[in-house]
Amino acid sequence: MKTRQTLIGVGVLAVALTWAIGAWDIPSDAGYGGVGPDFLPWLVALVLGVCGVLLVWHAQTTGFRVMEEVEADAPPPYWLGFAWMSAGVLLNAALITTIGFILSCTLAFVCAARGMRMAQGEPAGGMRSWVVDVVLGLLISAPVYWMFTKFLAISLPGLTSTGWL
Numbered sequence: 001m002k003t004r005q006t007l008i009g010v011g012v013l014a015v016a017l018t019w020a021i022g023a024w025d026i027p028s029d030a031g032y033g034g035v036g037p038d039f040l041p042w043l044v045a046l047v048l049g050v051c052g053v054l055l056v057w058h059a060q061t062t063g064f065r066v067m068e069e070v071e072a073d074a075p076p077p078y079w080l081g082f083a084w085m086s087a088g089v090l091l092n093a094a095l096i097t098t099i100g101f102i103l104s105c106t107l108a109f110v111c112a113a114r115g116m117r118m119a120q121g122e123p124a125g126g127m128r129s130w131v132v133d134v135v136l137g138l139l140i141s142a143p144v145y146w147m148f149t150k151f152l153a154i155s156l157p158g159l160t161s162t163g164w165l
Helices: 002-024 039-061 079-119 127-151
Strands: none
Touching (some): 002 039, 079 127
């Protein structure tokens, strides 16, 4: 158990290092309020680093505290749901510059909804379920895209050059 807990802390430290490497490439020119675009990535890297150090320290000294013991008859993790959700995140990252923010986020929502539905033991559903997920994904991602691009003037990848899709 101690080794697994230590590996979790080391994993968090690896993620912190990845964030720090990514933040290193972001220009630090001060923007609005004297804060540059690299501030938030550096802050996330710092907080993750502190959490990783604390996790390793706890794992090596007393172990993670206040953890529930896993019962022998507990159901195993539902890996298919995890795979659907992971696929949604990875497809979003891979396709956002190709098909645009709205469609890639809709795809991520559809995959996540499918994974969550399956993990809860609900039937996968027919065509109606797919259509509802796609429509909900569009209804969520389109206003977010328009608010970021039109109101906040933050450039997100679009499907067309008009700035509305």
